[in-house]
Amino acid sequence: MxxxxxxxxxxxxxxxxxxxxxxxxxxxxxxxxxxxxxxxxxxxxxxxxxxxxxxxxxxxxxxxxxxxxxxxxxxxxxxxxxxxxxxxxxxxxxxxxxxxxxxxxxxxxxxxxxxxxxxxxxxxxxxxxxxxxxxxxxxxxxxxxxxxxxxxxxxxxxxxxxxxxxxxxxxxxxxxxxxxxxxxxxxxxxxxxxxxxxxxxxxxxxxxxxxxxxxxxGESASPEVRRAIEAHLRARSEIRGIINMITLQWGRHVVVAVQAEMIDYASGRAMVDAINIIEADLQAAFPQVRWVFFEPDVPRA
Incomplete structure (x- = not known):
């Protein structure tokens, strides 16, 4: 960045x-x-x-x-x-x-x-x-x-x-x-x-x-950046679906908060490892993303 x-x-x-x-x-x-x-x-x-x-x-x-x-x-x-x-x-x-x-x-x-x-x-x-x-x-x-x-x-x-x-x-x-x-x-x-x-x-x-x-x-990231981040996350094989995503512009940096449904994992540790990889890859693809808050969840009716 x-x-x-x-x-x-x-x-x-x-x-x-x-x-x-x-x-x-x-x-x-x-x-x-x-x-x-x-x-x-x-x-x-x-x-x-x-x-x-x-x-x-x-x-x-x-x-x-x-x-x-x-x-x-x-x-x-x-x-x-x-x-x-x-x-x-x-x-x-x-x-x-x-x-x-x-x-x-x-x-x-x-x-x-x-x-x-x-x-x-x-x-x-x-x-x-x-x-x-x-x-x-x-x-x-x-x-x-x-x-x-x-x-x-x-x-x-x-x-x-x-x-x-x-x-x-x-x-x-x-x-x-x-x-x-x-x-x-x-x-x-x-x-x-x-x-x-x-x-x-x-x-x-x-x-x-x-x-x-x-x-x-408090504004979100620019529309094109927000769309690109969401498309990047939806393309991940570890994520079954995005429930909610919030971006916040913080100076030249971006804060991303994601609530997503994950695929099934054998253990909680395996899911945590997968989330860590997703966060690292997201920051590598978007250097302006300084903070990522990721919450695994299930969709509510």
Missing amino acids: KEESPKAIIYALAANFGIAVCKFAAASFTGSGSMFAEAIHSTADCGNQLLLLFGLRQARRPASPLHPMGGGREINFYSLLVALLLFFVGGAFSVYEGVHRLMAREPLQYAYVALVVLGVSVVLEAFSLWGALREIRRVHPEKNIWRWFRETRESELLVVAGEDIAALVGLAIAFAAVLLTLVTGNPVYDAFGSIAVGLLLMVIAGLVAREVKSMIV
Whole structure:
């Protein structure tokens, strides 16, 4: 079983740090509300990626008497924090900034500088999204992005991909707002651009938080993994039938609880030996299965 790879997070951190510096400089130079909202968004993203890296480190903590299954699910907690920060720091502050500039009607200066910075930001943000999509395609080449979003159990990659998609769409909105302000001379468009970016971030953050919350509550293994595990067990000659099977995603690992009807054995020891072989073979076939709880039983009417 491979350990969690922080590559997509590191790509996003590097890209967002460069973007944040450029945006703050451009926002100070031009007085653009949309640009300032985007700068706050990129700064929040940098903090988010640092939180995710810390969460991955915590998730590698070994089992202990207090946490007998280790810290694998800690990454879900930190992913939820990131979603909340994206909502409040990125989204709500951008809306506030837009409303403030809408009321103040502050003029936009040097709009061409803002447009150039936004263009550069699109390139850097696309690089970050490319890193996240490459990780997704490498593991799940058969799934489209929406299906992966609903079925994934990788909360840290879910957050990074959600942030990057929101950032690219937000940059497009900010670019359009600044361009309209430049063409018309009316700063209202820039203010509305800031509000639109904030609302977009809040929607994306809500979707990400919903998915991560489900992981924290406790989700089964992904549908394809669960089907493969059940098919593997049903194919075993030692098992007459599966009565019940439960899977639970625990970070990058999976817990499997099986209630099965076994074939007849001469002794209880022979059945125990057979169960041990089944468990060992299951973990060899599915390295992500860290824990197996097997209960021999008979079907009830």
